[in-house]
Amino acid sequence: MSTTPYQRLSLHGHRLAGAGGLRAEVRAFVAEEIAAGRWSPRCDNWLIGWDPAFSERLAARGWAGMTIPAEYGGQEAGALARFVVTEELLAAGAPVAAHWIADRQTAPQLLGFGTEGQKRRFLPEIAAGRTYFALGMSEPDSGSDLASVRTRAERTDGGWRVTGRKIWTSGAHRAHYLTALVRTTLRDEATGRHDGLSQLILDLADPGIEVRPIRLLNGEAHFAEVVIEDVFVPDAMVLGEIGQGWRQINAELAYERSGPERVLSTAPLLLAHLDEIAARGGTADPVGLGLALARLSALRGLTASVAVELTGGHAPDVAAALAKDLGTRFEGDVVDVVRRSSPAGRPEDANSAETERLLRQAVLQQPGFTLRGGTTEILRGVVTRGMGLR
Known part of the structure; x- marks a missing residue:
């Protein structure tokens, strides 16, 4: 083969x-x-x-x-x-x-x-x-500051009554369940801004939940807003311990931020472009392309090392944040490298057509790379604190 x-x-x-x-x-x-x-x-x-x-x-x-x-x-x-x-x-x-x-x-x-x-x-x-599951983390006006979530869960017989909103929730309009980070203790009752948070599993088929797809400029909808109005969640659907949501969510984010998907979103474009270069010979930006391939090799090593840590039962939150920061910036840079590396007037063949098709897709997706899973600023704060620099 x-x-x-x-x-x-x-x-x-x-x-x-x-x-x-x-x-x-x-x-x-x-x-x-x-x-x-x-x-x-x-x-x-x-x-x-x-x-x-x-x-x-x-x-x-x-x-x-x-x-x-x-x-x-x-x-x-x-x-x-x-x-x-x-x-x-x-x-x-x-x-x-x-x-x-x-x-x-x-x-x-x-x-x-x-x-x-x-x-x-x-x-x-x-x-x-x-x-299929969706992740109920981000909220309107909260950005990447998960400690400021306002979705409220109040104790009731046999469970919790939940009211609030989640936004930029990937695939919520198609998923079956939502794991939601909610506030089970008011912030002024808690001892710190990270206290009083819990995770609940919500059935997205509940009539008290409205899922509103968010249409992008190209008409596609991959994100959604989730409006939760007085939804009963039984105690059996509490994930983990009440009040331990912040600790749990940080363990979860290591999985979200560290995988190869934080490096390879634009890999199909890069690889199609390499096939195009191999077919026609030469590139308009050999240095830029060489640096991109070197970065890809290094980032594969970084994400693989996090997988090793996860295999050992560890939660490498700092390494995961670093992988996500470096990886998503690389994904965006690939788009620019391919643009520079593709000379004007190139032959119209199957390889060039495939590169152009993937390039158009990548351009539309590029703005979200450094936002989802934690913004660059949030991630650098995690790395800085984890290294004892702040």
């Missing part, structure tokens, strides 16, 4: 060089999918590529729920094996959005903090690629 430019990039130093067999399996599967016309590669497809049938096909091969223990329907393969599979899927621009958040983030959160009942209810369905 021939290799793509991505597979030819060195993996030395990542402790992943021995994963060639698994990589080959994923590459063969991807090639079969594309040849059958089931989907076309897209930039940022881990966010915009919502394809439930594809998620179930992945799950049937054991490539969803890879970190979930076998007793809950998972593969128990570990974070490194999952890293290899997701890296290959992202590089191929595969439509993984439907199961992505549940597999990446909700499953580890349930394993770390969920009740036995919650694990038995949700984890097998996540591993099967059939149940």
Whole structure:
């Protein structure tokens, strides 16, 4: 089997060089999918590529729920094996959005903090690629300052009454459940701004929840506003401990911020452009392109090292914040590198057309890269505090 430019990039130093067999399996599967016309590669497809049938096909091969223990329907393969599979899927621009958040983030959160009942209810369905979760973190007027959330949960018989709003909630208009960060103690009653927060699992089919898709300039809707009006959440759907939401959410963010999706959103564009250069010979910006490939290699090493830490049961929040900051800025820079590297008057062939198609997609998605998952300013604050510099 021939290799793509991505597979030819060195993996030395990542402790992943021995994963060639698994990589080959994923590459063969991807090639079969594309040849059958089931989907076309897209930039940022881990966010915009919502394809439930594809998620179930992945799950049937054991490539969803890879970190979930076998007793809950998972593969128990570990974070490194999952890293290899997701890296290959992202590089191929595969439509993984439907199961992505549940597999990446909700499953580890349930394993770390969920009740036995919650694990038995949700984890097998996540591993099967059939149940989708959204993350209820950001709120209007709160930005990336999660400690300022105002969605309120008040105690009632057998559970909690929740009222509030969440915004920029990825995939909420298509997901089944929302893990929401809520305030169970008023801030003036708590001892600190990070106290009094809890996590609840909300059923998005509840009639008290209105999900409003947010249309982008291109007419697509990948984010939503979630309006919650006096929704009852039973005690059985409290995730973790009441009042421990801040500690739990910080453990969760290590999974959200550190994965290869924070580096590879524009990888399909970069790789298509490399194929274009190989076909015609030469580039208008060899230095810029060379630096981009060097950065990609280094960032793959960084994200792989975080996967190693997660495998060891650690929550490397500082390394995760650093990976997200450096990775998302790189993703945006790829767009500019490809623009500079593509000379005017190039031949109109299939390789050039593919680069142009992916470039248009990447330009539309580029503004969100450094915002989602924590802004650059927030991330640098996390790194600075973690290094004892502030």
